[in-house]
Amino acid sequence: MRSERELIRHIRRLSGNAKSRAVVRGIGDDSAIVSLSPGFQLLVTTDLCLENVHFRRGWHPAPAVGHRCLTRGLSDIAAMGGEPLACFLSLGLPRDGLPKGLPQAWVDGFLRGLLSLAHRFKVQLAGGDISAARQITVDIVVAGQVPAGKAVLRSGARPGDRIYVTGSLGGSAAVLQQLYAGKKIKPARSNAHFYPVPRIEVGAWLRKKGLATAMIDLSDGLSVDLAHICEESRVSAWINASRLPISKGADLQLALHGGEDYELLFTAPKNARVPSRIAGIKVTEIGVIRNQSDYSAAIQILGENGKVRPLAQGGWEHFKRQR
């Protein structure tokens, strides 16, 4: 294992591979310096990823962990309709306690996965911090920008708006369910659980066209994340189970409550012309926003049996409790 200083030097060299024009000064000073475009506002999001909470070393190869950690941050920027500019990595690594500490190869694989995704979206790793820690500790910060006043908030949904999702739902949770069941799964690059792709282009397109009234990324699961939109917009929602785009290998429960799909959930006015594909990604209308007073529960679901019932919030928390 490299010393902290050697690791910082190593990361500093690697970070040059994913240079963003926006980063004026990256690793090597007290703070990074980032230049925003004139007339743009700053977006900032932080996401904490901890071993045995958000990932397991026995399940998730190191590059997938790096990729997944950064996806969480990029997906938050996508959900605002923003453009990511730079990322920051606070990394805690076990030194003592384990038989030999954490293998250097794990750290290298983690960085490779993270920086490969950063490179794809032209996001520079511009700073961070390193410490010894009891468990692998990753805090990813992403800074992005959006034209002033144009960010798509959670709070803009209005009664009558239609509800849409990108891609398909439940695929990540389906893989997780198999992992919990003890099945060995090859972590292919195309696997939505191991290598989810943040919907940056879709989010930016929706913001540019002014189509979305509210947006959130599906990190905790549809039932939880749609409830966030309802809470912030002070509305309720009605969704149609038969309309949900369910991933191959998943089912309705996983599509409703499984987390970590990193698709976008957004609302648009009834008469808005929302294409069936945006930036190559399928878009599906799944329901409608209603007045808050319409129902006692925030979300109602029309089941495949033709009956409407309140949708309880499940989502990611559900899996955590099972551990």
Added chain:
Amino acid sequence: MRSERELIRHIRRLSGNAKSRAVVRGIGDDSAIVSLSPGFQLLVTTDLCLENVHFRRGWHPAPAVGHRCLTRGLSDIAAMGGEPLACFLSLGLPRDGLPKGLPQAWVDGFLRGLLSLAHRFKVQLAGGDISAARQITVDIVVAGQVPAGKAVLRSGARPGDRIYVTGSLGGSAAVLQQLYAGKKIKPARSNAHFYPVPRIEVGAWLRKKGLATAMIDLSDGLSVDLAHICEESRVSAWINASRLPISKGADLQLALHGGEDYELLFTAPKNARVPSRIAGIKVTEIGVIRNQSDYSAAIQILGENGKVRPLAQGGWEHFKRQR
């Protein structure tokens, strides 16, 4: 202990107490939205603080931990001559494993300490993340701004420049040494170890006046942090032991190698008129920048015995190894 959701709601309510005009949208969306002043660049710094690495619950009261974590980030902004705008908190808390988990009172005290300092510098807590964790895990992100092109870097020191420090050195490490020795110390608000004050006003003054050619904050200790300036500026340095402002209770070794004083170390041209106090804080000239080729080691120190010797890097790492 509150649930994660309750804790986020609690923090969201508290964060309103330290509102910054720059924060357009704080806690409650996928990302925070921050508005920079026209013509300014963004500064970002992240600092990871872990229980039993950066603090101990038996030594450091919860409000002091919150204060110290935020000071680390604010001090990084100060060292660029910047103005802090917003902070972000990624917080990992033990739920299982401990007899009863972490007491709610600890979390409340931590937040009180952090938000009290945030309020003092008009920095809004604008976002973050929460997770279960094996040890108390705090990652503090501070976003700030500086007029474009005017940040004071580590890399601007030139041969002939004089070296200055604010305040006095070694005070924090002297307290830490006593804590290691098993002494009980009352964590008074005026204590530089428990409640260090970031030198925001001094850093901003130096940047405005264009006096400092390079600057860094003293987090790791003078010997380590001055070496960072030498490395980034490709120069060497010569300091005079008898000139060092040593804190009450400290000695030369602690002033040279003790960390966490959060004073500013800066360089200024030979003929610059650097006042003996800036924003009420004492400023002391302690040495001079030389050509890199002058000496084999980066830093030489003129001792009180009249002899010049190379200064090995000690600093904070030294204390960590002793644990």
